[in-house]
Amino acid sequence: MPAVRLDAELVRRGLARSRRRAGELVAEGRVLVDGTPAHKPSQPVSEAVAVVVEAGPAPEYVSRAGYKLDGALDALAALVAVPPRVEGAMCLDAGASTGGFTQVLLARGAAHVLAVDVGHGQMAASVAADPRVTVREGVNIRDLQAQDVEPSPTLVVADLSFISLTLVVPVLVGVSSPGADLLLMVKPQFEVGRGRLGPGGVVTSPARRQQAVLAVAEAVRSVGGAIHAVVPSPLPGPAGNHEYFLWATAPDGGRREVDLTGTLEDAVRTAVVDDRACQVRPPLRGVPRRLA
Structure with missing residues (x-):
């Protein structure tokens, strides 16, 4: 050579x-x-x-969320040949809070991040001051419309609490570019229903955690998206809840395929029970329910 x-x-x-x-x-x-x-x-x-x-100094993020997303992106890079693209991406950070996810995206070369949160005054000043960041406070993510997000994001990350992602997925897909990457942090404690929570608000049942991830995956597929991988979060939630990153893509007619390594159910089971990242067999795409 x-x-x-x-x-x-x-x-x-x-x-x-x-x-x-x-x-x-x-x-x-x-x-x-x-x-x-x-x-x-x-x-x-x-x-x-x-x-x-050689290894460099460990990154310092403004919140635990930053370490979660950073670890998930590293896991995907080791798992697949074509992981979600951050460098040069136009990003939407749904549920930005103090800016941990936004900070990771900036560090990995994102062109711009629209950081949206329902709260006010939460984002760390060091993150908000970056010229590549636009902060939108006091915005309920369910009210977001395409004209509010221009240019359309090519990468969407989401870290939302006290709401099921199944209610938000149609909005996130609706404002995204065709084929956009979606990295959704699934928090089972907000998916299974309050009556199914264990002591301290923790989802202790692996079966229920699997059901939570599958429900969000099906929400993505119901609007025509594709599921590519499930990655356990490297850190638990504040109360000790297991959390998971679901990597999906918005509808685009079949932009990307991945290796045949298992069904959606197998991938979720691997992530939940074995605590390992796993790809999903394509074409796990869906069509909107109204067209089915």
């Missing part, structure tokens, strides 16, 4: 998510080629050389 640019080789080996990020890693002095620090992203390297990226 002929020599190629170091930044391109870092991406090919899965050591950087983009050539821009590869260049940043080189500038930070974290890339070693055969044990020697690299100084230029354009440095030619062959397939035979050892290329290592």
Whole structure:
């Protein structure tokens, strides 16, 4: 194999998510080629050389939510060949609160984040001050309309409380670009009904947690979306509840397919019972109920 640019080789080996990020890693002095620090992203390297990226300082996020989304994105990057694209994305953060999710998106190269929350004055000043962020406070996500979200997001993340995602999914899909990625954090404690909560408001039953994730997945499919993977959150909710990220895409006529690794039910069971991320067999797409 002929020599190629170091930044391109870092991406090919899965050591950087983009050539821009590869260049940043080189500038930070974290890339070693055969044990020697690299100084230029354009440095030619062959397939035979050892290329290592040294660990950097752990990120500091303004909330626990940031660590959850960061971990979920890392898990998806390790799981699938074409994970959700953050770099350059126009994003909607539904339920932005203090800005943990928004902060992760910015750190990963998002072009813009529309941060929406029903509350006021919650977002950390350091996040809100970023010129790529537009904060919309006092907005009930169920009232959001396409004209409120321009340009249409190519990536939607959601961290909502005290409401079922099944009620919100049609809105999120409705304001998204065709084929947009959706990363929805499913909180079983807000999906199963108050009467099914255990002590302290915790959903202790794995079966009920599975039902919660499946219900949200079916809500996505009912409006024509596709389900791609289920990822356990790396951190629990404040009361100790298990939470899960559902990766889906808005309708677009079949933009992306993934490897055949199991049914939706199998993927949810793997995430809930085995605490492992799992892909979903395509084409788990749906059509709006009115067209069925």
